[in-house]
Amino acid sequence: MKIVIIEDELLVAEDLAGNLKLVQPDIEIVCILSSVKEAVRYFTSHQQPDLIFSDIQLGDGLSFEIAKHITLQVPVIFCTAFDEYALEAFRANGIEYILKPFSTQSLAQALKKFKSMQKAMAGSIALQYEAAMATIAAINQNNSATIMVRYRERLFPIALDKITLFCLDNEITYMHTHSGKTYIMPESLEELEHKAGSVFFRVNRQFLVHRNSIRDVVDHFPRKLKINLNLPFDKDIIVSREKKSKLLEWLGR
Missing domain, CATH: 3.40.50.2300 (Response regulator)
Structure with a gap:
């Protein structure tokens, strides 16, 4: 066959x-x-x-x-x-x-x-x-789509609304979930941005963030924005001046 x-x-x-x-x-x-x-x-x-x-x-x-x-x-x-x-x-x-x-x-x-x-x-x-x-x-x-994750010898789906963000660190892509777990992803941020759809925003080269993970957005010198998440995260998520208006428009929708 x-x-x-x-x-x-x-x-x-x-x-x-x-x-x-x-x-x-x-x-x-x-x-x-x-x-x-x-x-x-x-x-x-x-x-x-x-x-x-x-x-x-x-x-x-x-x-x-x-x-x-x-x-x-x-x-x-x-x-x-x-x-x-x-x-x-x-x-x-x-x-x-x-x-x-x-x-x-x-x-x-x-x-x-x-x-x-x-x-x-x-x-x-x-x-x-x-x-x-x-x-x-x-x-x-309705945001019910999933991303497949490999952990050890197992493959399983994680719903998009359970994901806090995707992060690029030292050329490795990571997924961070609401439950505090982190997974290494084989895809690039560009590929994940396409898969994840409009509920995620590409803040900069390093971060792709889910809308529901954002607690608030504050001014950050000079003329930038800083995103604060609902969950603990040890890296600053800074929005460039070029993406500032797009982010605010996206949050407004």
């Missing part, structure tokens, strides 16, 4: 590929694609595989958008960390999924459904994805 993986976090993609090979050694991972744009480009010029495993939220948009540009003729199993609200919508629209972090057991069950999925999805994939996109858009608007 030939499989294409669409996932923008390389460690997650490699973990998925390795577990799939454990479940079924004769599986061929044709390629790993990391964005909507890359997937559209690939499927425009390559034969479609037998099955696709795809993350939902990619760096440049939702993976459902691929179906707007390419007529997918093979089943897609989505890898998701979304909450029960989203999963109910997937079930209602006949969309198959596995939860992150995935296990060999969940992958084995997904592969077992493969043949029945081929028949069930034929001709209806566009409508299924359109309904799913509307659901995910509503979730993002």
